[in-house]
Amino acid sequence: MRVLVVEDFPPLRDAVIQGLQEAGYAVDAADNGEDALRYARTGGHDVIVLDLMLPKLDGLSVLKSLRASQCPAHVLVLTAKDTPADRVRGLDLGADDYLVKPFVFAEFLARVRALVRRKYESKSAMLHVADLEIDPVKRQVHRAGQLIDLSGREYALLEYLAHNANRIVSRTDIWQHLYDFNATVESNVVDVFVGLLRKKIERPGLPRLLHTRRGQGYMLAEIGEDA
Amino acid sequence: VKLRSLRTRLLIGTTAITAGALIVLGLTIDVAVRHILLEEFDAAMLAKAKSLASMVEQHQKGITFEFSTDLMPEFSSPRDPEYFEIWVNGRTLACSTSLARADLAAAPSNDGMHCGWTVLPDGRNGRMISLNFKPYIDPDERSESEGAQVPCMIIVARDTLALDHTRSRLRWAAVILSAAAVSLSGIALLLLVHLSTRPIRGLTAQIAATNEQDLGARLDPRDLPSELIPVVDRLNDLLARLAAVIERERSFTADAAHELRTPLAGLRATPGVCRSRPRDVGGYEAVLDKSLEQLAALQSLVESLLMLARADAGQVVVSRENVDLSALLDECWEVFEPRAAKRQLSVQKQWPEVCHVTADRQFLLVVINNLLDNAVSHADAGGELRIETSERDHQVLLEISNSDSRLLARDIEHIFERFWRGDASRSQTGLHAGLGLGLCRKLLMLMGGTISAEKRDGIFSLLVMLRYSEASARHNQASQMLRSTSA
Secondary structure: OEEEEEEEOHHHHHHHHHHHHHHOOOOEEEEOOHHHHHHHOOOOOOOEEEOOOOOOOOHHHHHHHHHOOOOOOOEEEEOOOOOOOHHHHHHHHHEEEEOOOOOOOOHHHHHHHHHHHHHHOOOOOOEEEOEEEEEEEOEEEEEEEEEEEEOHHHHHHHHHHHOOOOOOHHHHHHHHHHOOOOOOOOOOOOHHHHHHHHHHHHHOOOOOOOOEEEEEEEEEOOOOOOO | OOOOOHHHHHHHHHHHHHHHHHHHHHHHHHHHHHHHHHHHHHHHHHHHHHHHHHOEEEEEOOOEOOOOOOOOOOHHOOOOEEEEEEEOOEEEEEEEEOOOOOOOOOOOOOOOOOOOOOEEEOOOEEEEEEEEEEOOEHHHHHHOOOOOOOEEEEEEEOOHHHHHHHHHHHHHHHHHHHHHHHHHHHHHHHHHHHEEEEEEHHHHHHHHOOOOOOOOOOOOOOOOOOOHHHHHHHHHHHHHHHHHHHHHEEEEEHHHHHHHHHHHHHHHHHHHHHHOOOOOOHHHHHHHHHHHHHHHHHHHHHHHHHHHHHHOOOOOOOOOEEEHHHHHHHHHHHHHHHHHHHHHOOOEEEEEOOEEEEEEHHHHHHHHHHHHHHHHHHHOOOOOEEEEEEEEEEEEEEEEEEEOOOOOOOHHHHOOOOOOOOOOOHOOOOOOOOHHHHHHHHHHHHHOOOEEEEEEEOOEEEEEEEEEEEHHHHHHOOOOHHHHHHH
């Protein structure tokens, strides 16, 4: 999952970036409204964490532009403004959630997770694909009741595929959602991680879940045949 | 007793004036009527006297008076009689029967006619007229007695009962009419005042409907009498000024909330993220350092806010002491020198050994620290920074200038506003909250100094005017005198 953090106060921005990265998100950051809009338009963000008082272009204007350009990302407004009028204005302009500073970091992470779930239209906190069980809170994966140990990247890939279960996901989609702007582009890095993930989740005697659709991408599904 | 109600004042005032005018008018009319009545009364008596006098004839054998009470029954009427008496040569020739034996006590005058008040024989007040005349002489007999006409005098008197009665009735009529006029004018006035004060009541309702939530509301001057329009205009001015103050307060509170909550959020998130998993000692140390740094920034922000709030509320005690500005500048600059060096600023400093000003030392310290911090932070990297003092208009001018390519000339008017944010470089939340210059201006104002800013040729300057202390003023005077004598 990829998150864009827009915040102009460096210590807070740094902490949020670190926390999100450690939680397995790919994170981009901007410290002003204009950059925020530019980054967001490159696409691929699942969640945008947006401060309202920003230099150059204020947060509400950013929000308006994002919604006008049909940006699919869910927006979590992060602000010190806490009057009901401010909240109403933010939500009416298309914010999906509102968190008033200062906040408990665990709550912030929970809200980001909830927004990701909403984006992929899943209500339950747990993700299920066949006998695969993914817990985004604990970041734990079980297959047929057995714990599978995954690296951060592997987990992020699996969660993204699980959110898009039974749908073909292209390599570009995976790249965009899992890697931030700082990561170096390597053509086969997605294939490498898919290979590593496949080794860990597929078990002999159990149905195959991670399928390759040649020329299209990958799909996490219970039934299906490799082309 | 102070009359607070305009209506009562108007009512009492107008009633008094109307009543006074009516009384004066009534008295004048009364005097005039009396005069006219007396004139008529006297004229009637004179006519009677003349008729009676024409009945006196002079013959050779003597003077005769032929009178019949049938002709003038009033002279013998038992009730309300009139009186006459005719005198010839100091003796009574004839008198009315009503007079009986009494005399009309009159000092006989020798010429013409005389009118006046008298007391009648029955004790009533009356008018009396005396007329000197020459008796009638038959033309046949005239030649014989020529030059020998005997002077006669007739006195006619009559009581004034009817006259008094008329006057009294007229007086009563006048009093009743006046009272009615006063009452009617009072009622009319009440109605008029009620109608005229309707706009005031409307205005009162408008003012009552104005509340502090609706800051845009203004009083509507339409339909108001012209006398009230200045009041409404001034009230609207006042409302506008109050609205501006309240708006400023509100945005100040909102800005202050933002400026405090954002560093607080940072301060909470930094250790919060750190605690989410175990780390090595270096990781913890880094977080502690970051947190301490943020705490220090937050503390200075809170202190600035507190100082501003106290200064606004007039809760600060400003001492006027003799402060050496030069020493203070030396002391403060030491702290900022490393930062200036790090930013590769070319620094020019110019201030005298000693420069005494009148100020509050603590406040002046805050001001200088803020100004130096501002200059060192916002000067273009590798740019210029100039700090110098000079004399202007018998005051000390402290000028702190730095090259600043980002600040626009039109921003100058905003830089003293609290929480004002210019471009991105000036808006780092929590670190430079835009309070510094506002605080400087407030503190200088309290100390009797001023601060202004200008942007010229890419150089941003802050000009601080401070008062010389008395000691240095004397010193200056002495040195000036010395210079003039040596010149």
